[in-house]
Amino acid sequence: MNEIDKQQTKLKKIEEQEIDLLELAHKVWNGKKLIFKACGVAVVLGLIVAFSIPKEYTTTVVLAPEAKAKGGAGNLGALASMAGINIGAVSGDEALSPEIYPDIVKSTPFLVDLFPVKIKPISDEKAMGLFEYMDKHQRTPWWGIITSAPFKAVGWAVSLFKDKPQGATADKPDVFRLTQEQAEIAKGISDRIVTSVDKKNGMISISVTMQDPLVSATLTDTVMQNLQDYITRYRTNKAKQDLEYTEKLYKEAQQNYYEAQQKYANFADSNLDIVMTGYQTRLERLQNEATLAYGLYNQISQQLQLAKAKVQEVTPVYTVVQPASVPLRPTSPQKPIILIGFVFLAFVGSVGWILFIKDLVKQFKRS
Template sequence: MTQQNDNIDNMPNQEEEIDLLELARKLWDSRRMLIRWGIAGAVIGLIVAFSIPREYTTTIKLAPEANDGKAASGGLGALASMAGISMGTGGGADAVYPQLYPDVVSSVPFVVGLFDVNLVDKEGNATTVRQYLEEDTSAPWWSAIMSLPGTVIGGVKSLFTSDDEVAEGDSINIFHLSPKENDIVLALSSRISANVDTKTSVITLSSTMQDPVVSAMLADTIAMRLREYVTEYRTNKARQDMEYAQKLNDEARDEYYKAQQRYADYTDKNQGLILRSAQTERDRLQNESSLAFNLYNQTAQQLQMAKAKVQQTTPVYTVVQPATVPLRPSKPSKVLILVGFVFLAVVAASAWILFGKDMVNSFRNKKVEEKAEPEQ
């Protein structure tokens, strides 16, 4: 009885083994078909790989200034660092910390601000970012076919739209972008990126363009604009305080000069007088001049402190990896595309050999039997 049970348990394994051998036999018998499909996939893969324009990526790494630990001090900061979480480097009141830099770089105002950046391509031709994306950026041949319906629909709409509605001004309204401007914003946003290492807070900026020189210049501009944005935000309050201190200092200086001049004029006109009233007036003017000088001296000190505060709040970034012109394209990977198409072609051919052909034959036989039954 036990031997019979063992034989019953082994039957599914034997059937499965036989099925696998049968599938392998089918594939081996149709190996010529697999080879043909693989060659066809390789040809299609080569066509696709060489149809995609080459892209060059430039990467810049920035290290922000180290914080004393106001935002992540004590044991909480240590635990967060061990967990790979950065508590921010800009202090507790800083709303733009490194983890928000990717959102800043991808924001519409930041991207639109890059439209008019002057660039020079590898051939020495001067251009701008917007002009380069509109005129000098190529696309695969199939993109023209895929965009044909949209082009036809846009042409039909333009026939029923007045010239005033489609006319575009020289200035860009960030609040209400035109369809063309929105397409450029999306295209440029997909080509620039910013990433922040949560452990080290190292900022990685990258730009991808079809021209290596344009890619390097754009990456360098993005790093400069990001530093300017963060610097302007960080020093905004300090600069306002400095401007107010400068205003007070200018007013105190003018008042001091006027009081000093009044005292000097009165002294020159009343030399040799021994009247008590004249001495009292001279003392009063002298006291006003002294008070004005003290106020001027205090505002001058406050102005120097405000200037020092601006310098203190100005962030400092160390360029770990500067922008360099890439020598090799970052994409497309022709080998990966070729291998992928060959793999898909072989898988499709195997599916047809193992399952598709039998399903089609069984469907045809069923149709033939259904037609033969009424005749009988």
């Protein structure tokens, strides 16, 4: 009997659940007009929002860095061995890790260097600096203007009683002391640049999103060139310093050799008929000095060639896999997704009102 009672109880629960679901479905069906109205309003609001958001275009470039050979200095090592020089101890300079490339692009000096970059919007015949474009030619949604108006008014009022820092301009900003406007522009540029590095193959991707397709492509190409220049300066800085020092030694050794050679020649020419021992000793000493000066001059000459080769060896080479190209279609806003999102929220909200909130409101009013 107990088992039969349990089965009957389960059947009753299942029937009650089915009845509850049918009641819920019936409630939703009776409130279908409200659902349709809510979805209709959502469509209108979604279209207003979607068409109020400015279009933005994204340009992406992909770089492939030159692969470094492991366990040696390559052609530089062969040249050094021919010159009889061991560079094993000096060829272990560390390269700049690609993992910090995004941090370099986001750094304040790198961003400030982009301020004077000349760009030309596709809808404007006049070229302008990036700072001016970001400051005066950015479109914002209507609700953004409304929400930011009080803050702008307060900022304008405060600026009337503050002294502006002297000596810093948009073209030549003081990185150590940026103005509030310059800091905001730098952050705005930073938010629009995305740099990523594929750890598997070392590919470097740089993407820039702007409201103008031509500005997006121009700035992407500029960021790529500036990043390459930064890495090149970092990689070649030590080698160039060594080259400058070697060139200085080379000039000194060359001058010493020429002077020693000239002294030997002058002394020999002025004493052709003298066979005294003192003369021969002095002549041999001058000859030895000239020989030593030549040996030093020859050795430093080889080191100079090696230093020049070192600069070439450490200079990074990048292959542009995907160059910058003016985008034809905007990447945002995605109007269909915005529209679907508004309709979905309206549907869920109206169904929730019909099933739960409406009854709760009635009970609250009765109490």
